[in-house]
Amino acid sequence: MDSIVVTGGTPLNGQIAIAGAKNAALTLMPATLLSEEPLTLTNAPRLSDIKTMTALLQSLGVEVTSMQDGKVQVLSSHAMTSTTADYDIVRKMRASNLVLGPLLARHHEAVVSLPGGCAIGARPMDIHVTALEAMSAEIELKDGYLHAKAPGGLKGAKVPLRFASVGATENVLMAATLAKGTTVIENAAREPEIVDLAKCLRSMGAQIEGEGTRQITIQGVDRLGAATHPVVTDRIELGTYMLAPVFAGGEVECLGGRLDLVGSFVEKLDAAGVDVTETPDGLKVKRRTDRAKAVDVTTEVFPGFPTDLQAQMMAMLCTAEGTSVLEEKIFENRFMHAPELIRMGADIEVQGGVATVRGVERLKGAPVMATDLRASVSLILAGLAAEGETTVSRIYHLDRGYEHIEEKLSGVGAKIERVSA
Numbered sequence: 001m002d003s004i005v006v007t008g009g010t011p012l013n014g015q016i017a018i019a020g021a022k023n024a025a026l027t028l029m030p031a032t033l034l035s036e037e038p039l040t041l042t043n044a045p046r047l048s049d050i051k052t053m054t055a056l057l058q059s060l061g062v063e064v065t066s067m068q069d070g071k072v073q074v075l076s077s078h079a080m081t082s083t084t085a086d087y088d089i090v091r092k093m094r095a096s097n098l099v100l101g102p103l104l105a106r107h108h109e110a111v112v113s114l115p116g117g118c119a120i121g122a123r124p125m126d127i128h129v130t131a132l133e134a135m136s137a138e139i140e141l142k143d144g145y146l147h148a149k150a151p152g153g154l155k156g157a158k159v160p161l162r163f164a165s166v167g168a169t170e171n172v173l174m175a176a177t178l179a180k181g182t183t184v185i186e187n188a189a190r191e192p193e194i195v196d197l198a199k200c201l202r203s204m205g206a207q208i209e210g211e212g213t214r215q216i217t218i219q220g221v222d223r224l225g226a227a228t229h230p231v232v233t234d235r236i237e238l239g240t241y242m243l244a245p246v247f248a249g250g251e252v253e254c255l256g257g258r259l260d261l262v263g264s265f266v267e268k269l270d271a272a273g274v275d276v277t278e279t280p281d282g283l284k285v286k287r288r289t290d291r292a293k294a295v296d297v298t299t300e301v302f303p304g305f306p307t308d309l310q311a312q313m314m315a316m317l318c319t320a321e322g323t324s325v326l327e328e329k330i331f332e333n334r335f336m337h338a339p340e341l342i343r344m345g346a347d348i349e350v351q352g353g354v355a356t357v358r359g360v361e362r363l364k365g366a367p368v369m370a371t372d373l374r375a376s377v378s379l380i381l382a383g384l385a386a387e388g389e390t391t392v393s394r395i396y397h398l399d400r401g402y403e404h405i406e407e408k409l410s411g412v413g414a415k416i417e418r419v420s421a
């Protein structure tokens with residue numbers, strides 16, 4: 001298995017191009033199941049999760065053509081062969097469950113494996129199921145699979161979500177585009193990836209209003225057509241690379257970065273003593289002094305502080321001046337990066353969903369292990385500032401969500417390389 005070796009202490013200067021959003025592409029790709037016309041996605045990220053979603057869609061009979069080194073994906077589901085999403089693919093990536101809504105909407109049936117738990121939590125699907133049942137789907141759990149059918153098609157309905165689940169909002173939004181009548185999603189997730197999905201569905205002919213607010217209204221139509229859609233910038237990759245110069249010093253411009261994608265994150269950076277400046281090409285980031293200040297962080301649904309940036313922020317706060325308290329309110333087990341950071345000399349105390357971080361002068365490089373996607377990148381960032389060498393193993397987690405990370409960071413002066421075991 002590959003590892004990444006980072007040698008700390010070099011200030012970073014230059015530009016990093018931010019890719020299209022993994023979590024947008026993973027819901028835009030299944031949208032092809034709603035139409036027999038082709039869906040072309042541009043600015044697609046080159047990630048292993050995209051390859052997994054491609055394999056899943058191809059197992060259903062979808063044609064997926066990748067062009068321009070994976071930046072353009074052309075998908076067509078005019079010749080479907082199956083409506084079953086197998087466990088061996090779904091267990092690798094929870095987002096596979098996003099084929100449920102589209103398959104039900106257009107094919108009136110779907111058999112989708114429950115994803116099973118993952119490192120950060122149990123990740124059930126009760127909100128998805130309750131919502132689709134409100135639209136007249138009949139869903140039964142058998143042998144670890146959700147067996148769903150909608151004889152005569154889905155019906156528009158009022159769909160209150162008990163929690164603003166991103167995936168459930170996406171499944172219902174896609175399903176409602178072809179349902180008979182009007183669907184109103186209440187307490188909908190407001191993430192930029194939802195807004196991006198709605199834009200794409202609208203360009204396919206869907207009638208949608210209210211995306212980005214707590215209430216989304218969808219008027220079902222008989223069929224959807226072809227579309228070409230640019231994947232929105234990845235706000236989590238953006239936030240991750242914005243932190244790089246805060247760890248290592250220097251100034252980095254994140255090309256494609258937009259303030260509206262990272263509002264609450266930038267507020268916390270400002271409080272921590274970091275300047276973020278809008279430029280014609282993106283966002284420029286530089287810390288005001290040679291040591292960030294401690295800040296408290298609580299993860300919330302958008303537009304609150306994103307759970308997917310919690311690990312990276314914790315790593316940065318390990319060497320901030322003062323004590324920070326981080327509360328993780330979205331997932332039940334998302335502090336697995338803490339023990340690894342402690343190995344590097346961090347002072348962190350975890351009590352349930354709350355972590356208290358007492359800033360130390362400097363971390364020391366050490367061999368550490370990636371446990372999940374965002375935890376792994378927090379260790380790479382910590383290595384940028386640590387004294388000596390940090391070796392991060394199990395970086396297959398990293399390749400799920402960060403394209404060419406060693407090129408992007410070495411491009412701004414980091415001493416980082418990938419070594420094969």
Ligand code: EPZ
Nearest residue numbers: 023026095123124125126127128165166167308330331373
């Ligand atoms: C999406 O996951 C993202 N993944 C996650 O990013 C992100 O962390 C998460 O949203 C929250 O922002 C993709 O978009 C592919 P949820 P999703 O449904 O849709 C509970 C990354 O690092 N819940 O909003 O699965 C659930 O257990 C990944 O890129 C239920 O209880 O998130 C969790 O505690 C990690 N029942 C909370 O809600 C349900 O039916 C948030 O889940 C659904 C969810």
